[in-house]
Amino acid sequence: MxxxxxxxxxxxxxxxxxxxxxxxxxxxxxxxxxxxxxxxxxxxxxxxxxxxxxxxxxxxxxxxxxxxxxxxxxxxxxxxxxxxxxxxxxxxxxxxxxxxxxxxxxxxxxxxxxxxxxxxxxxxxxxxxxxxxxxxxxxxxxxGRKTAGEKLATFLLDLAGHLGQRCSEGDTSFDLPLTRAEIADVLGLTIETVSRQMTKLKQEGLIDLPSGRQVTIRDRHALEERAEVA
Amino acid sequence: MxxxxxxxxxxxxxxxxxxxxxxxxxxxxxxxxxxxxxxxxxxxxxxxxxxxxxxxxxxxxxxxxxxxxxxxxxxxxxxxxxxxxxxxxxxxxxxxxxxxxxxxxxxxxxxxxxxxxxxxxxxxxxxxxxxxxxxxxxxxxxxGRKTAGEKLATFLLDLAGHLGQRCSEGDTSFDLPLTRAEIADVLGLTIETVSRQMTKLKQEGLIDLPSGRQVTIRDRHALEERAEVA
DNA sequence: CGATGGCTTGATAGCGTTCAAGTCTAGTGG
DNA sequence: CCACTAGACTTGAACGCTATCAAGCCATCG
CATH class of the missing domain: 2.60.120.10 (Jelly Rolls)
Known part of the structure; x- marks a missing residue:
């Protein structure tokens, strides 16, 4: 056996x-x-x-x-x-x-x-x-109550908790196991909105996107504020 | 004791x-x-x-x-x-x-x-x-995925299941235990949208609103279709 | 090198929110 | 019995966030 x-x-x-x-x-x-x-x-x-x-x-x-x-x-x-x-x-x-x-x-x-x-x-x-x-x-x-930006911030923090690896400079990094379409289906959004909010978070310096599927959290504190967690 | x-x-x-x-x-x-x-x-x-x-x-x-x-x-x-x-x-x-x-x-x-x-x-x-x-x-x-009208239809059917009393002509009737504001907080909407969708369902003949807090389901089948239940 | 799928970006439209009156109802006191 | 009030509800107008529609980009793979 x-x-x-x-x-x-x-x-x-x-x-x-x-x-x-x-x-x-x-x-x-x-x-x-x-x-x-x-x-x-x-x-x-x-x-x-x-x-x-x-x-x-x-x-x-x-x-x-x-x-x-x-x-x-x-x-x-x-x-x-x-x-x-x-x-x-x-x-x-x-x-x-x-x-x-x-x-x-x-x-x-x-x-x-x-x-x-x-x-x-x-x-x-x-x-x-x-x-x-x-x-x-x-x-x-x-x-029910969060905006697209808040949804994405919350989601990325969630994923970081499950998949995150501590990388250089104390930042957290991980590979997305989901496509944009799947992220959209998690957050009740469309692909396009997910993509736009992603680039927005990057432009604001809260995260980095070395490649399409990789995410690095640059400013966890700001991301938590954005997530509107209680 | x-x-x-x-x-x-x-x-x-x-x-x-x-x-x-x-x-x-x-x-x-x-x-x-x-x-x-x-x-x-x-x-x-x-x-x-x-x-x-x-x-x-x-x-x-x-x-x-x-x-x-x-x-x-x-x-x-x-x-x-x-x-x-x-x-x-x-x-x-x-x-x-x-x-x-x-x-x-x-x-x-x-x-x-x-x-x-x-x-x-x-x-x-x-x-x-x-x-x-x-x-x-x-x-x-x-x-995440339903429109305001679908949300309200689903919610009313839910409530009917818990509180509904069979009334005349086989219609189901019940008193809302929630204010419009509370319904809004259930459905992820605003008071105004709930109110508008309510009158819309009434105008279309799917429900009746004898008074502000009473609801009668006139066309359960149509309401179920509206609810987009799988 | 072309094809494919995933992703980004832009322009436009629409649903639901927001802001603002206005209505209805129930409860209170004259 | 009727003002008066407060809270719940409805309705209207305008705005804005996100969806929708439409290209275009980029990497991967045959």
Missing amino acids: VQICGDCRVRDRSICGSLSDEELETLNHLGRNRHLHKGETLLWAGEEALVCANLLSGVLKVSAATADGREQIVGLLYPSDFVGRPFAEEAEQSVTALTEVDLCVFPRKPFEAALEHHARMERLLLRRTLAALDEARARMLLL | VQICGDCRVRDRSICGSLSDEELETLNHLGRNRHLHKGETLLWAGEEALVCANLLSGVLKVSAATADGREQIVGLLYPSDFVGRPFAEEAEQSVTALTEVDLCVFPRKPFEAALEHHARMERLLLRRTLAALDEARARMLLL
């Missing part, structure tokens, strides 16, 4: 980290490693939600759409994040890979059963879900 | 409904009935989150605000809904009464301990939190 959990890259940070070695046995049998290519979709909104998963590497988007096809990205998932929606027959949002992605996938029903028998894991999932709710609500404030 | 739980109006619908009579004893000691006047705030964003609660009657808003005071209502709570944020020292959103409100309030820390000992209640809370997350994400689609 392959020792999936034994050398798991995110074991200590995922909800499985709560389990003892013996308990992990159960999940070890349940879980399957799976790779998703950029653009591939794991769960479709409106379809039966067959699986849950832990994200091992890469970035996933969770997205909803209107009847006529307008899209809104309602969440981003990073390594060690929990993926999916236990206890719902039908997924309300789609889950799609923004980069190459590795997952540890569980069939939903057996995973739900496993939750019942591993109170600590269930507890961790509750805490994560509560945190995700707080995050979603913060994003609601962004979508 | 007062039999708080014995004659609880929402016992069978709240997360306490999962408990046996003996288990309820624990909560019975913990819970206190509390009344909130319209406009009173139970939890302040940024302050220590001292309590959780079950909502017995009335409507609560959960709201976030930017540094400069713009407000976004990120959730509405109805009778039997769970109130508060276990496992967080500090509340990220405020909780305020939109109407006269009755609550069954628990001090947070002891409530968290009770959760640990009552797996079924914890499980129910997890399910509710997951549902709340789905709801928040649906609202993100509304805020």
Whole structure:
């Protein structure tokens, strides 16, 4: 048997980290490693939600759409994040890979059963879900009440928190895992507005854009002020 | 001792409904009935989150605000809904009464301990939190991608689902527990836009407004189309 | 070297905001 | 019973932010 959990890259940070070695046995049998290519979709909104998963590497988007096809990205998932929606027959949002992605996938029903028998894991999932709710609500404030410039500033600080590497002069730097179109779908804007606000932040010296997909935060304090965080 | 739980109006619908009579004893000691006047705030964003609660009657808003005071209502709570944020020292959103409100309030820390000992209640809370997350994400689609008219149509259908009474001719009718300003804060709009869209929906025959605060849904199907629900 | 997809930039338009009256309703006191 | 008031609501006019439409740029890749 392959020792999936034994050398798991995110074991200590995922909800499985709560389990003892013996308990992990159960999940070890349940879980399957799976790779998703950029653009591939794991769960479709409106379809039966067959699986849950832990994200091992890469970035996933969770997205909803209107009847006529307008899209809104309602969440981003990073390594060690929990993926999916236990206890719902039908997924309300789609889950799609923004980069190459590795997952540890569980069939939903057996995973739900496993939750019942591993109170600590269930507890961790509750805490994560509560945190995700707080995050979603913060994003609601962004979508409903912030201007384009404030939205972008908030978003870049968010990304820096997840992907940021300390670089020269104490600045933070990272590569965008999203295209402008995807950023627009996160912020409830259009590509053009995202692009314009990006260059504006650069011109004002708050950020630098060495190349299209790289971002360096030059003035974190000013960016935080721009973000209008409470 | 007062039999708080014995004659609880929402016992069978709240997360306490999962408990046996003996288990309820624990909560019975913990819970206190509390009344909130319209406009009173139970939890302040940024302050220590001292309590959780079950909502017995009335409507609560959960709201976030930017540094400069713009407000976004990120959730509405109805009778039997769970109130508060276990496992967080500090509340990220405020909780305020939109109407006269009755609550069954628990001090947070002891409530968290009770959760640990009552797996079924914890499980129910997890399910509710997951549902709340789905709801928040649906609202993100509304805020980011829907027009003012679509926002209002969606919102009125939402309210009808919670408060609607079947009235003559099979139409659904209800009283708004929110002012126009509060509706605006839910939908990420201004008072004036809400008012204009309201009269527009009335003129088009989708709804009727017998008085300022009463709403009758005349053409549910058309309203659903307008709402652009997936 | 041309094609493609992602990105930027410019010009214009429109939706929703802002500012400003004005109306309606409920509650209060004469 | 009727002014009077205050708050909620509606309506109108003008503005501005962001969307829309339209080129054009730039890197990558065949």
